[in-house]
Amino acid sequence: MTKLPLSWFEGTNVVEIARLLIGKIIRTDFDGKLTSGRISETEAYAGVSDKASHAFGGRRTARTETMYANGGTAYVYLCYGIHHLFNIVTNVKDVPHAVLIRGILPLEGEEQIRQRLNKPNPIPSGKLATGPGLVSKALGISTLHTGILLENTITIWEDGFHPERIEITPRIGIDYAKEDKDLPYRFLLV
Template sequence: MKLDREFYAKDATILAKDLLGKILVHEIDGFKISGKIVETEAYMGAIDKGAHTYNWKRTPRVEAMYGKPGISYVYFIYGMYYCFNVVAKEKEIPQAVLIRALEPLEGREEMSKNRFKKPFNNLTKREVINLTNGPSKLCNALKIDKTNNGEDLCENKLYILEGENEKFDVEASKRIGIDYAEEAKDYPWRFYVKGNPYVSKFRKNK
């Protein structure tokens, strides 16, 4: 069952934890590609120096973050990579959750071709882990790009499903790659499934 609007209508720090174990799905080119969410980061908008919308910054690039909960915010970095986020809270309150890593489920053959241009069975063990163990890697594997920015995850072919309610431990750490964010770089707003091999980095607070 797809997650509904109400599920997303909460603070990003809460949503980031609640999304762990859920299933991200993209139906594209006649295929269904999916992965279990195992790592997330919360971005708390106007009060968060790590967020694109800190101090209520509003530009065409970040407009999706001001949308209703449960839409996608996809942005481009380094002139070559995409990152996929889920908008949280409520309309006009620009919070979002970055999906940092997935455990591949359905469509591994398509993921392999998207990422490495070769069949899944030809991947090395390292390449298997590298399919989706980072925010840009999972976008590449699932063919998520700028055309998905602002997409409604409650209605379209990019969506999130309930998981299997499995039991797992959640760990928290500082977020990654936001050293510019002054004190906000130390907020423990990165969450991941303890021990999952697809988590991008096992970095803990000092």
């Protein structure tokens, strides 16, 4: 198992990176509570030219500033007042690309994950944490972690796993993005 270096996220093709992230492992280590999961669903947000992106048209605000950071930075923000959505910034500094992590299959710390999700009893194998809000909740990620580099408490790992088949579809919940809403930027492990 090897940790992906920050330079891995500095690639210029955010769609390619979103696809390559399928099957990788995301791990968090907060307060000695280790949890990890295999990434099963991602979406690419392609910066200033992508109407679905917060940084469309080069918008820079207090919230989106993090998207302009160097690749390998965590971008976490609050949606619908409740849900903390976890993204990985890609590309070089000042190019606001990001990949949203929408689903994981829990690996380590299942006990801890069940506690965080308030699922006391069984583990219905497979889709324990699908949906971007639940991914953050399961791993204990919140908006407090926006702007940090993926090198200590939050890290991405590569083991020998190779996805057999990846499904590609349009992104979810972005109808407002008009002509960009049907771009095939969503990747799922099947």
